[in-house]
Amino acid sequence: MSRLTLIESIFPRMVELRRTFHRYPELAFEEERTALVIMEELRRLDIPFEYGGVGGGIVGKITGQDDGPTIALRADMDGLPGDETTGLPFASVNPGRMHACGHDGHMSMLLGAAAMLKENPPPGRVVLIFQPAEERGGGAKVMIQSGALDRVKAIFGGHVMRQFRVGEIMVAHGTITAQSDKFTIRIRGRGGHGARPHEAVDAVVVAGLLIMAVQTLVSREISPFHPSVVTIGQVQAGTAANVIAEHAVLQGxxxxxxxxxxxxxxxxxxxxxxxxxxxHNAIVDVEISEGYPPVVNTQQEAEIARLAALKVVGQQGLVPIDNPSMGAEDFAYYLKQIPGCYVRFGARREGWENIPLHSPAFDFDEEALKVGAAFFDEVAREAIRAYAQEES
Structure with a gap:
């Protein structure tokens, strides 16, 4: 059976799975129902797997040849906090939770690729990693600690993006996502009556000055050739309209x-x-919480991914990544252990506007499931061929 015929035959099942995942999203380390759906599908495909329990991940194993190279493919399972506004007939039924980042699609793509690889196993082994908690908590570290990368030569993953059209795959080597760090600034002034500010130290005024001042770090101290972002996303201060706030907290x-x-x-x-x-005679403390490191694709694996993408979408569908995304991705932890490549799949239908990831209105064209599944299938085969030739 040709790849195109096989993809078309499994596409309805991928859509069904995607919509099931989308309807019942679960947050980081809570992916119980999601895991049950994945395991049921792996059983249906007769693919053996190991499950780490709620808060853990699932590792499926396809063995075509025991002594061939081992390649890992990864999908993330968790949703995001938020209330969905898409109006889809399969919209989230779990209040305050939704798949606003396409992880429902990633799981379905990988299960589609699993069906293709099971139908025609490559001359090596493929490890299917379904990972919890990409959005927060660094679930990749859980998978590494569980031994998911044992004997794995390289790992590949990807993400749907509405900035690009269905049928496009973005591949590059080097840094493709940013380091993410969280900061908390705690301000302690001296509270007082709103009518007598001279008797107090206003934490709100200090906070306002800091909000503006920190923006100069990037605009006036960092070269424009080095992409950088500082964002304050949360401000908390004050208890009443006529009370000068003694405390304020900024987080960003x-x-x-x-x-x-x-x-x-x-x-x-x-x-x-x-x-x-x-x-301003206030006490200001800064706390830095280190986040995910940058995703840095290795050169050989990026070339393997490029060759696989060429076979799936052709030269016209291969899109270079000129600048790294300032988003963060815990796929970086895998790449600190072994070589690999992280790509992006175009997911915008013709005529759609670009609704960003994490928006309550986010959705993607399900035709992208075909592209993702075909890529995962082909990149595993391409990598096994490349590494087998090196070892021969």
């Missing part, structure tokens, strides 16, 4: 692609916070 994120730039921004954030506190 730092996104960088180079270690020296990251270090400069963190040091600058602490410097500005300390100086602003001294200026």
């Amino acid at each position: 994120t730092i996104r960088t692609t180079e270690r020296p730039v990251r270090r400069h921004i963190i040091e600058g954030l602490k410097r500005i916070a300390k100086a602003t506190g001294a200026l």
Whole structure:
């Protein structure tokens, strides 16, 4: 059976699975029902697997030849907090939870590829990693600790993106996502009556100055050739309209692609916070929580992914990635252990506007499931061929 015929035959099942995942999203480390659906499908395909229980992941294994190279393919399972506004007939029925980042599609793509690989096993082994908690908690580390990468030569993964059309795959080597760090700034002033500000130290005023000042870290201290972002996403202060706030808390994120730039921004954030506190006689503390490291695709594996993409979408569908995304992805933890490549799948239908990931209105064209499944199938075969030739 040709790849095209096989893809068309399994496409209805991929759509069914995607819609089931989408209807019942679960948050990080809570993916119980999601895991049951995946395991049921792997049993149907007669693919053996191991399950780490709720909070863990699923590792399926397709063995075509015991002494051939072992390749891993990864999909993430968790949804996001939020209330869906898509109006889809299969929209989330779990209040405050939705698949706003396409993980429902990633799981369905990998299960589709599993069906293709099972139908015609390659001369090696393929490990199917269904990972919890990509959005928070770094579920990739859970999979690594469980031994999911044992004997694995390289790993491949991908993500749907509505910035690009269905039938396009983005491949590049080097840094493709940013380091993400979280910061918390705690301000302690001196509370007082709103009518007598001279008797107090206003934490809201200090917070306002800091909100504006930290934006100069990127705009005035970092070269425009080094992509960087500092965003304050949460502000908490005050108890009443006529009370000068004694405390304020700012929380935000730092996104960088180079270690020296990251270090400069963190040091600058602490410097500005300390100086602003001294200026207004407030106590300002900065706490940095290290997030996911950058995803750095290795060159050989990016070339393998490029060749696989060419076979699936042709030259016209192969899109280079000129600049790294400032988003973060815990696929980076796998790439700190073994070589690999992370790609992006175009998922926008012709005529659709670009609704970003994590939006409550996010959806993608299900035709992208065919492209993702075909890519995962082909990249596993291409990698096994490449590594087998090196070993011969």
